[in-house]
Amino acid sequence: MVTHFYPVLLRVITCVVAVCSAVSATLLGAAPPPDGLSILDPSDLRTTAVVLTMGLGVVAPVAMLIPGSLKCLLLKAAVFAASGCGNAMMLSPLVVVSFQEASTALAVVCSVALTLASIVTFMESVERRNARRRSST
Known part of the structure; x- marks a missing residue:
């Protein structure tokens, strides 16, 4: 049943x-760097979080639309x-900003x-392949 709707689910x-x-x-990225960090550089933490979120949250999933569904x-x-x-990393209290929690969740x-x-x-798909193999022998 899931296989039938998977291509549409994948795109949406x-x-x-x-x-x-x-x-x-x-x-x-638009928010000021987080306060209260003594060991980590706040601007580097913010930049790293933005880059990881764009890479793992936007680029990689959209790239998965290229091969067949x-x-x-x-x-x-x-x-x-x-x-x-x-994206779950973005829910950390060190980097979270207003209105971000809902979209991240x-x-x-x-x-x-x-x-x-x-x-x-x-x-x-594995079950169907095995069923076809059993029926042909």
Whole structure:
């Protein structure tokens, strides 16, 4: 059942993840550097968080739209899991800014949902392949 709707889910949820991640990174980049850090440089922390969020939250998920929707499913699952972790990093109290929490939380939930959908779709394709193999012998 998930395999039937997976191509549409992939496109829609990838767009949601990319937009929410871009909004989150933009809000963080526009905010002043975090205060109260004694060991880490606040501006370097902010810059690193913005670059990681743009890379893991926008570029990598959109790149997963290039291959066919039912190809490279495990790679897609890994990329969306990394996207969820990268966006979850943005929920740290050290770097979070106003209005960013909602978009970041939505990106994390959508990334996890797409990771699970990719794994389920992969498992369904393996089951179908094994069923075809059994029926041909």
